[in-house]
Amino acid sequence: xxxxxxxxxxxxxxxxVRIQRGLVAHNAKEAVDAAKQLTQETGTSWHxxxxxxxxxxxxxxxxxxxxxxxKEVEEIAGQIIGMNLVTPQTSAEGKKVHQVLIAExxxxxxxxxxxxxxxxxxxxxxxxxxxxxYSTEGGMDIxxxxxxxxxxxxxxxxxxxxxLLPFQARKIAFNLxxxxxxxxxxxxxxxxxxxxxxxxxxxxxxxxxxxxxxDDKIMAVDAKVTLDDNALYRRKSYAEMRDLxxxxxxxxxxxxxxxxxxxxxxxxxxxxxxAGLAMATMDLIKMAGGEPANFLDVGGTADAxxxxxxxxxxxxxxxxxxxxxxxxxxxxxxxxxxQGVVDAYKNMGDAIKVPIIVRLQGTNxxxxxxxxxxxxxxxxxxxxxxxxxxxxxxxxx
Amino acid sequence: MSVLVNKDSKIxxxxxxxxxxxFHAGQMIEYGTNVVGGVTPGKGGQxxxxxxxxxxxxxxxxxxxxxxxxIFVPPAFAADAxxxxxxxxxxxxxxITEGIPVADMIKAYxxxxxxxxxxxGPNCPGVITPGEAKVGIxxxxxxxxxxxxxxxxxxxxxYEAADQVVRQGLGITxxxxxxxxxxxxxxxxxxxxxxxxxxxxxxxxxxxxxxxQLEAEAARWYKESGSKKPVVGFIAGETAPAGRTMGHAxxxxxxxxxxxxxxxxxxxxxxxxxxxxxxxxxxxxxxxxx
Numbered sequence: 001x002x003x004x005x006x007x008x009x010x011x012x013x014x015x016x017v018r019i020q021r022g023l024v025a026h027n028a029k030e031a032v033d034a035a036k037q038l039t040q041e042t043g044t045s046w047h048x049x050x051x052x053x054x055x056x057x058x059x060x061x062x063x064x065x066x067x068x069x070x071k072e073v074e075e076i077a078g079q080i081i082g083m084n085l086v087t088p089q090t091s092a093e094g095k096k097v098h099q100v101l102i103a104e105x106x107x108x109x110x111x112x113x114x115x116x117x118x119x120x121x122x123x124x125x126x127x128x129x130x131x132x133x134y135s136t137e138g139g140m141d142i143x144x145x146x147x148x149x150x151x152x153x154x155x156x157x158x159x160x161x162x163x164l165l166p167f168q169a170r171k172i173a174f175n176l177x178x179x180x181x182x183x184x185x186x187x188x189x190x191x192x193x194x195x196x197x198x199x200x201x202x203x204x205x206x207x208x209x210x211x212x213x214x215d216d217k218i219m220a221v222d223a224k225v226t227l228d229d230n231a232l233y234r235r236k237s238y239a240e241m242r243d244l245x246x247x248x249x250x251x252x253x254x255x256x257x258x259x260x261x262x263x264x265x266x267x268x269x270x271x272x273x274x275a276g277l278a279m280a281t282m283d284l285i286k287m288a289g290g291e292p293a294n295f296l297d298v299g300g301t302a303d304a305x306x307x308x309x310x311x312x313x314x315x316x317x318x319x320x321x322x323x324x325x326x327x328x329x330x331x332x333x334x335x336x337x338x339q340g341v342v343d344a345y346k347n348m349g350d351a352i353k354v355p356i357i358v359r360l361q362g363t364n365x366x367x368x369x370x371x372x373x374x375x376x377x378x379x380x381x382x383x384x385x386x387x388x389x390x391x392x393x394x395x396x397x
Numbered sequence: 398m399s400v401l402v403n404k405d406s407k408i409x410x411x412x413x414x415x416x417x418x419x420f421h422a423g424q425m426i427e428y429g430t431n432v433v434g435g436v437t438p439g440k441g442g443q444x445x446x447x448x449x450x451x452x453x454x455x456x457x458x459x460x461x462x463x464x465x466x467x468i469f470v471p472p473a474f475a476a477d478a479x480x481x482x483x484x485x486x487x488x489x490x491x492x493i494t495e496g497i498p499v500a501d502m503i504k505a506y507x508x509x510x511x512x513x514x515x516x517x518g519p520n521c522p523g524v525i526t527p528g529e530a531k532v533g534i535x536x537x538x539x540x541x542x543x544x545x546x547x548x549x550x551x552x553x554x555x556y557e558a559a560d561q562v563v564r565q566g567l568g569i570t571x572x573x574x575x576x577x578x579x580x581x582x583x584x585x586x587x588x589x590x591x592x593x594x595x596x597x598x599x600x601x602x603x604x605x606x607x608x609x610q611l612e613a614e615a616a617r618w619y620k621e622s623g624s625k626k627p628v629v630g631f632i633a634g635e636t637a638p639a640g641r642t643m644g645h646a647x648x649x650x651x652x653x654x655x656x657x658x659x660x661x662x663x664x665x666x667x668x669x670x671x672x673x674x675x676x677x678x679x680x681x682x683x684x685x686x687x
Contacts, residue, residue: 231498275644276551279633280675330536
């Protein structure tokens, strides 16, 4: 589950990670009030207005701006709230901005120069351990840094038996070239950041930039936080942070009925049991000359109710010109699935206007084909995987 | 010969009396698998499906000499079940449970490594050696005995591959479902290594998907091993968009080197017979064996 910047920062702060402070506003008036309050609390005279959407590269799309007085706060907040923000990570239509974060200005002048670092905490799948990845090149696109100057990216892996050790936090601070107060602050920052990661069941923290202020404070200026969906059951207060407006509405609906669905851009919908077979089916659709309209894993039970729910979800996508159902019946009997398809088809009346190709293989596959062929419905049935692909080609022609 | 499980394996079921455990343990026993008992804390001393129930894995090992376990325990408690099995000296720990928090698996993985046990899964269909032992949730009848090994991240795609192989008049030595989670106990490389080393296996089918480096690692090992045993490979998810999780928690393209295209390229470079279509797996196996 992805969080907004302001939510991620709330979590970080609750574990003692210093953050750039801010307040959320939903309209221009709230933005001005927030700015006033923030000035009282922090003494900041300028404010940064930051669009809160689930996408990176917000600055490039005009979603992050500096306001030097309250009039500018009002103007800029008014512009950003309600806009469709287009960034390198959004679609061409962009993402609608419902709220902004009014944040303190942390690049104020002082005894030393400010500097920016990069830091993320994530799973290293190869070693099954959490690692902290960091770089002196903050504020930049990290993929670009990795490609052009890989020697400027460091990693520190955490032994699950001990957790992050103090010498590791010091090593990170030294590698970032810090000394004195900033060094101590960085060690503290890293320690608190790891604690937050572990105790929030996060799967990704990306802090870019981590800022050393002109008075040697270390703080998170941005926060991209992703939490482990499998652990949300024990992080109820974080689970409530889910912002459904940021997610695809069909996917939200599918999840509510327990279907694993991912919306794609193609013209052939599919309904499959098992994630691997579902991906393989999408690939086969492409080879047959179509484009997959979705990923959909119906799971282990493919009865009439579930098939009908899956049909309804797939048909919400208006680009769907055909639907391929691919079930490998193991424990699930194919004849039951076939009956499910027939019943769902009948229940839905005229709602299904596109050709349906059903491929059932495994337990009672032949019987299932008979049920479909004798149903009088406009269903193309197949038993072999290749047959199903050929039928897709046929109906698209 | 076979790998991981055979007719002599002494198998216990953790989460034995729950609905999943009961159903699949029943299927395993019906298949002829040597299930010697099960574990459900608090139900020790009872009998279930005609087998003894124990409170702890340690008790089960002591009483039955169990060396293999299959875990159906719910996600919140599954990592603990894995560690309990490793601590009790179980050698092969097959975990079916889907949805275990990553933080729990980091601990369990480390613990299992330190105890020298072999973990398969989690979020996997299990392991089957046809005619000897079915330690998983796969439909047993699909897997006829033969000389083709299978290693796969996916359940139903494994059944699909086995079915295609069997339709070519061939059969399976052992099929290993390694699971689709970001952290799994047995990697593609380790499973491939076992199957390539098995004298009864004359060809291996290796099925992967987008995300992670496991297939590339296995392919590089295969090339270095110099093995002449043919390997047929398929990677699912060519059409999956970057940055989206496709059902399996580990099936997500993170960079340019974990796409289906990149993996297939590396596999081909390492001498693996890669099929572009998932419908061609069986035909290709037949071809490389003749």
